Amino acid sequence: MDGLGVLRRRPEAPDPGRPAVVLVHGAMDRAASFGRTMRRLGDLDVSAYDRRGYATSLDAGTAVTLDEQAADLMAIAEWTGAPTVVVVGHSFGGTVAMRAAESDPRRLVGLGAFESPVPTLATYRSDGADLALDAAEAGGPPAAAEAFYRLVVGDATWDRLRAADRDARLAEGDQLVAELLDLRRPSGTPDLSRVQLPVVVGAGGASHEGWKASAVELAERLPHAFYVEIAGAGHGAHLSHPDEFARYVQRCVDAAT
Template sequence: MNTIESVRVPVPDGELYAEVVGSGPPLVLLHADYLGVGMWDEQLELAADHRLIRYDARSHGRSTTAMADCRAEEDLLALLDHFEIGTASLMGNSMGGATTLTFALQNPERVDRVVLFGPGIPPVDFRDPFILEGHREQEAARQAMDIDRYVEAFLRIGVDGPHRRPDEVDPQIRARCRDMAMTTVGNHHTATGRLLERDVASRLAEIAAPTLLVVGELEATDLHRMARDAAERMPNAELVEMAGCGHMASMENPEEVNELIRRHLGG
């Protein structure tokens, strides 16, 4: 079995916590908001054919808390440069998908292939009443300084989705996501830096890297809308709907997801 190497990658005003495993063409894994490297445990088997690099974004997990405004795509560039990787395939979920798309737009020569799960497309435009209500609940929890209520609101939005009760979701997946989110909120609640966005939505047609878009059947309408828009406007994109899954399809159905990934990365 491949050994996972832990690395601290320097970035302006801080460090990123990263893990490296396997050998072969590089594949960088970018997690969803509030989560961390652990959301990709089910994809570690891909290290049989790829050099996997997964990392905690700034103000997440074991990476540095952002005390000044920053750009996630610039941190990704610093990570590739640190590992002396010229071109890599990128795989991102939600926030990680937004970073991936932004990076592919800004640095097309550094991107081979792309896999996206329910990606946000900056500037992210949320309209779904379910998501908007979840954000209101998070803000109320923040005002009350209630971390449990805050993280539960995230789980309802980002793990359960609008079509399932919490008890209808795999309890182990929900518990893992809760643990990662509690770590992120607990470690980084003092962050004062914002994650700055670029306009990707109006320039999707410029992203030519072969892209696999995966959206869970049970995701909110906003995620379906953004995935469809990307699939229609990106010149080399394929859209797959994952039956019976929500926003964390890579955790909920890893066998089918990993086969899709292998097929896409194999060209």
């Protein structure tokens, strides 16, 4: 869709009264990581897309600002053809979702934000962004991508990647650096007071305490939100706990309807 790679799973007889769901991945992730979650949502019309600059959307260029990211999300929401849409974002994907709801709420009726970074929160943690941007200063965007990926998945996983897969990840460094730099600008963070949709803020019960604290604060700061935890899960709950993450997505739909 306009250069963006999209995955979609639809029931044979969708309920026209239920919203479609669009899943938005985080930094250095991709739509395919939601595959197991999507298979567990068989009664919903669910799409996930590779954000600009990642995976199958690598050749679509770089989205430099959060506004550009939100515009891509709304284009996907309209592409579904559904009259109403719930957006569930993991990590930075939730930040994109909140900007879309703040600035252009057409079609959107509810949100999910799972451990999503918002720099205006008192509990915001920038460790990963700082590490990646420091690496970028020394070795450019590819170095930022490697440093961030090693932080998220560990050195052993990075070292096991095939050369072609490693090169693909390094090529995503331009987008990673662009969005991390934008998070440092006042315009690169959502205005929470303008997010007037119901939001289910999620976190992993086994996540870093700082991530959980930020999720709790985010739920308190948003006008219409509540907080849920996925017991035993860490930041990558959509990968490690697909059943529970699918139930989290369902709660986002229920809250919207």
